[in-house]
Amino acid sequence: MLMNLQRIKMYLTMVTNALLRRKLRMFIALLAVAIGATIISGMITVYKEVPEQMGREFRAYGANLLLLPAGGSTTIQEEKLQSVYQKLQGHEIVGSAPFLYERLKINESPILVGGTDFDMVKKVSPYWQINGAMPSGSGKELLLGYELAEKFQVKPGERIILALGDGSWESPFTVSGIVRTGGKEEQFAYMDLKQMQEIVSKPGVISMAQVSVVASAAELDAFTRQMAAEEPSIHPQTVKQIASSEQTVLGKLQALVLLVTVVVLLLTLVCVGTTMTEVVSERRREIGLKKALGADNRNIAAEFFGESCMLGLLGGILGTVCGYLFAQAVGTNVFGRSLQVSVPIAVMSVVLSIAVTAIATMLPVRTAVKVEPAIVMRGE
Amino acid sequence: MFWQMVKGAVLRQGRQLLFVALTVALGVSLATAMLNVMFDVGDKVNQELKAFGANITVTSKNASILKDIYGLDNASAPKEYLAESDIGKLKTIFWTNNIVAFSPHLAGNLKLDGGSEVAVSGTWFDHYMKLPTGEEFSTGEQYLKSWWQVEGAWPKETEPDSVLVGKTLAQKLNVKPGDSISYVKKDGTKAVFRIAGLVSGGGEEDDQIVAQLPAVQQALGLEGKIDSVNVSAMTTPENELARRAAANPKSLSLKEYEIWYCTSYVSSIAFQIEEVIANSVARPVRQIAESEGRILDKTQLLMLLITVLSLLSATMGVSNLVSANIMERSKELGLLKAIGATDRSVVILVLTEIFMAGLIGGVAGYVAGLGFAQIIGHAVFGSSIAINMLVIPILIVLLILMLLLGSLPAIRSLLGLHPAIVLHGR
Numbered sequence: 001m002l003m004n005l006q007r008i009k010m011y012l013t014m015v016t017n018a019l020l021r022r023k024l025r026m027f028i029a030l031l032a033v034a035i036g037a038t039i040i041s042g043m044i045t046v047y048k049e050v051p052e053q054m055g056r057e058f059r060a061y062g063a064n065l066l067l068l069p070a071g072g073s074t075t076i077q078e079e080k081l082q083s084v085y086q087k088l089q090g091h092e093i094v095g096s097a098p099f100l101y102e103r104l105k106i107n108e109s110p111i112l113v114g115g116t117d118f119d120m121v122k123k124v125s126p127y128w129q130i131n132g133a134m135p136s137g138s139g140k141e142l143l144l145g146y147e148l149a150e151k152f153q154v155k156p157g158e159r160i161i162l163a164l165g166d167g168s169w170e171s172p173f174t175v176s177g178i179v180r181t182g183g184k185e186e187q188f189a190y191m192d193l194k195q196m197q198e199i200v201s202k203p204g205v206i207s208m209a210q211v212s213v214v215a216s217a218a219e220l221d222a223f224t225r226q227m228a229a230e231e232p233s234i235h236p237q238t239v240k241q242i243a244s245s246e247q248t249v250l251g252k253l254q255a256l257v258l259l260v261t262v263v264v265l266l267l268t269l270v271c272v273g274t275t276m277t278e279v280v281s282e283r284r285r286e287i288g289l290k291k292a293l294g295a296d297n298r299n300i301a302a303e304f305f306g307e308s309c310m311l312g313l314l315g316g317i318l319g320t321v322c323g324y325l326f327a328q329a330v331g332t333n334v335f336g337r338s339l340q341v342s343v344p345i346a347v348m349s350v351v352l353s354i355a356v357t358a359i360a361t362m363l364p365v366r367t368a369v370k371v372e373p374a375i376v377m378r379g380e
Numbered sequence: 381m382f383w384q385m386v387k388g389a390v391l392r393q394g395r396q397l398l399f400v401a402l403t404v405a406l407g408v409s410l411a412t413a414m415l416n417v418m419f420d421v422g423d424k425v426n427q428e429l430k431a432f433g434a435n436i437t438v439t440s441k442n443a444s445i446l447k448d449i450y451g452l453d454n455a456s457a458p459k460e461y462l463a464e465s466d467i468g469k470l471k472t473i474f475w476t477n478n479i480v481a482f483s484p485h486l487a488g489n490l491k492l493d494g495g496s497e498v499a500v501s502g503t504w505f506d507h508y509m510k511l512p513t514g515e516e517f518s519t520g521e522q523y524l525k526s527w528w529q530v531e532g533a534w535p536k537e538t539e540p541d542s543v544l545v546g547k548t549l550a551q552k553l554n555v556k557p558g559d560s561i562s563y564v565k566k567d568g569t570k571a572v573f574r575i576a577g578l579v580s581g582g583g584e585e586d587d588q589i590v591a592q593l594p595a596v597q598q599a600l601g602l603e604g605k606i607d608s609v610n611v612s613a614m615t616t617p618e619n620e621l622a623r624r625a626a627a628n629p630k631s632l633s634l635k636e637y638e639i640w641y642c643t644s645y646v647s648s649i650a651f652q653i654e655e656v657i658a659n660s661v662a663r664p665v666r667q668i669a670e671s672e673g674r675i676l677d678k679t680q681l682l683m684l685l686i687t688v689l690s691l692l693s694a695t696m697g698v699s700n701l702v703s704a705n706i707m708e709r710s711k712e713l714g715l716l717k718a719i720g721a722t723d724r725s726v727v728i729l730v731l732t733e734i735f736m737a738g739l740i741g742g743v744a745g746y747v748a749g750l751g752f753a754q755i756i757g758h759a760v761f762g763s764s765i766a767i768n769m770l771v772i773p774i775l776i777v778l779l780i781l782m783l784l785l786g787s788l789p790a791i792r793s794l795l796g797l798h799p800a801i802v803l804h805g806r
Contacts, residue, residue: 058675241432244527
């Protein structure tokens with residue numbers, strides 16, 4: 001037992017001393033391993049995060065899911081939406097804008113007016129260009145589509161008369177802003193949902209909701225099928241233009257990052273491999289001496305193995321930390337948020353560093369131990 | 381004498397210098413590929429983003445005036461149209477190469493034989509055209525609506541009566557691909573649409589018959605006329621200048637105007653389209669145009685960071701190997717010193733050898749890297765990557781950095797050793 005302990009101690013001393021004695025050499029080898037580990041941990045984290053983080057950026061395109069009334073009804077009860085959101089849990093909902101459309105009269109001509117939650121519209125449709133401001137929800141304010149504003153010749157801040165179709169109610173409203181989108185929205189007017197529901201006396205009712213959710217086209221389809229079975233009064237429709245195009249572009253981006261990762265990783269592997277080969281070949285004389293002193297091949301291989309594992313461990317830890325820093329730099333600069341630390345990736349990169357270093361060392365060692373001590377010692 | 385020594389080293393140490401050249405080639409090829417891909421990724425992703433559909437719509441200037449002023453509905457109001465013959469002019473504007481695809485539209489309602497009325501939209505599916513400039517160009521809905529799912533086949537231009545029917549409408553009419561639908565033309569005669577496929581796209585096309593433009597023009601009695609054109613153009617992300625110009629191009633100074641006009645902002649492309657097509661208004665579709673800019677910026681930044689990391693790792697890796705290589709030559713350097721060479725002359729000698737090897741490796745690596753960039757381009761985007769000359773100066777700086785970083789510390793540590801000890805072999 002005591003004997004064993006001493007042997008292990010001696011083994012560790014030999015291994016650490018071998019590393020410490022050749023400072024520059026080992027520093028270079030350590031650097032090579034660390035670079036490899038940086039690439040593994042940093043790039044793989046980025047690769048893994050690309051669909052999610054870029055997917056969030058793609059939400060700038062607007063809603064990818066519409067919730068429409070189904071089953072013969074033309075409206076949805078607002079409280080039903082909550083149950084839909086619950087079914088979507090697991091996916092981040094960027095925003096969900098409810099709309100209640102009703103034909104009202106503006107300056108005596110019939111106009112389709114939408115009641116909505118403007119805070120949500122800002123999140124779901126960030127591309128709306130507003131000249132002026134969005135209605136605040138407190139005063140009697142209206143957001144006019146660009147085409148309507150041209151037609152009525154009104155500017156932000158001016159007043160127009162809003163009336164019910166049958167003329168039973170009318171009131172002046174301030175135009176808080178004018179919206180340009182280049183799409184159909186320019187032909188509509190928008191106001192706060194609560195005010196709208198009061199005016200048309202339909203409390204708690206909406207016509208549809210636009211949802212912007214971070215999910216792939218396949219996930220959205222699966223959700224659509226699930227909804228059809230569980231909630232027949234709401235029909236979810238995927239906006240194919242947005243959802244499936246997003247899929248294509250994201251796929252390409254991820255493939256690009258993957259390809260680059262593989263290429264860089266290969267380069268670093270070559271680096272580690274050659275460095276370790278050099279390290280071993282430099283020490284042929286030492287191997288010869290040890291053999292001459294009575295060490296057998298197994299002893300020598302075990303010592304190199306220990307050295308390379310220690311090198312791999314140190315380099316792996318160093319590189320994982322650097323890789324984490326790189327991933328954070330990408331996260332804050334590109335996506336504006338910190339990326340999650342993934343323990344499996346960190347562990348994997350350390351283990352891989354050890355394995356690669358060990359393999360890169362053991363291959364040359366296998367040939368190196370075969371040398372005749374006498375020949376090497378003589379200096380051939 | 382100096383060159384003779386260099387020559388001697390190259391001959392004697394051929395294997396080792398070849399090794400240096402190889403490592404440098406490896407690093408440089410990686411850097412070349414990454415840099416070229418990085419510089420081109422904007423264009424490539426921009427092309428991919430075209431999958432989201434048209435970002436400019438062109439309509440007639442007075443399209444809805446009569447309807448708005450007199451409250452006439454679509455059917456009775458004399459409407460203003462664009463001329464189909466003007467469409468080709470789209471490809472004559474300054475940014476013509478940025479226009480990826482476009483398709484004209486003419487919408488209306490048709491009476492079917494059974495008496496029911498359905499919405500039809502006439503368009504090009506895959507239209508071959510000769511441009512006023514003499515070039516050839518194919519465009520149409522097939523290039524624009526990448527998200528359309530067609531069950532059956534796309535209609536072919538050679539069969540003018542073939543159509544796509546929206547999925548929802550097809551269920552209502554109870555038809556499938558291969559069936560025919562007969563309808564009544566404006567002049568009272570009857571004609572037949574042959575269904576090539578069913579389309580589902582999640583938009584208004586699900587409730588429409590999407591037919592060939594000439595057929596719809598005849599059916600509605602509107603020969604040579606179109607409602608609108610959807611244009612898909614590659615654009616530069618908008619900035620302050622573009623926004624001011626979009627509000628009013630006349631508010632810019634002459635110089636600003638020139639910069640704006642000659643940059644592919646969505647607003648300047650729209651402006652140029654209005655210039656060439658008579659009586660038209662071209663409007664950016666904000667949903668597509670704005671988001672594109674955002675995604676592009678992010679992708680480019682992501683690519684830049686990845687490139688920096690890989691350049692860093694290439695530099696470190698190569699300098700690592702170079703320095704390992706030099707360490708091997710300790711004996712030779714010791715001998716040089718022992719017979720009286722100064723430190724400086726040793727450094728110059730070794731550096732010359734390394735740089736010669738590095739230069740050869742660099743050139744080989746550059747060529748290999750270009751090939752590599754093309755492989756990435758084809759694997760990921762299905763098209764080749766443009767070669768950017770700006771890459772070369774960056775590569776030269778990198779190469780020098782790699783070699784100096786790899787050789788100087790190693791040489792210095794060798795020179796610090798005593799010749800006798802080195803030669804003795806310890």
